[in-house]
Amino acid sequence: MRAATAVAAWVLVATFPQGHLYQMEQDGSDVMALRAEGTLRAPAWAVREVLARGYKYDRISPYLAERRVLHADGCRDGARELPGCQRVWAYERYEPPVVGSRDYVFRMEIVVDDLDRGGDFEIRWELDDSHGRAPEGVTHMRANRGAWEISPAGAKTRFAYRISADPGGSLPAWIVNLVNRSQIPSVISAVEDEARRLADARAGGR
Helix, strand or coil: CCCCCCCCCCEEEEEECCEEEEEEEECCEEEEEEEEEEEECCCHHHHHHHHHCHHHCCCCCCCEEEEEEEEEECCCCCCCCCCCCCEEEEEEEECCCCCCCEEEEEEEEEEEECHHHCCCEEEEEEECCCCCCCCCCCEECCEEEEEEEEEEECCEEEEEEEEEEECCCCCCHHHHHHHHHHHHHHHHHHHHHHHHHHHHHHHHHC
16 A cells, blocks of 8 residues: 655646546555546536436446435425435446446535536535445445536536546456546546537527
8 A cells, every 4th residue: 555645746647639637646545536627529508417417328427237316405396316406315336347346325416506607517426325325245336536627618618527436346456547547538528429419409409
């Protein structure tokens, strides 16, 4: 295990069409924290819609096999999920190839939503089993904490995405770091593609 560092810094590790990817060491863990930032070629309102319902898109939440909402707060009448609620607690189970099943209970919340007034939108998540625990029989993720922050840039969207994820089990940290780094550009590209489809569909409807 890496010794605690006095000062950790973000280090550029990759570039991709939408921006740049950075990593940073974390005290007490060999799994790197990751941060990406750049610009999406889609309007911010459409990106917000995709982020709030990311579990519906196979390319954004690959291998998702089960999702159950356990609790929700700050909901409009009849709503049970984001974006109709401010925060939800949910159980998710994934079935990726090779490494085996992983699951977790987490809280996801909309922290800021000022896009309609030209401001920012931020959505965060982290493990939180205060409203239910993952059942036994599947390897539980050890860490999953992150956020998306977006703001309008004309017809495009500026974004910052950060995540710290440890799938648990016996996977070596170097493999976890490699997989995490490789997935982020794909997820960001998928968010952009889905948001552009929403925007095109709205324009076609007009």
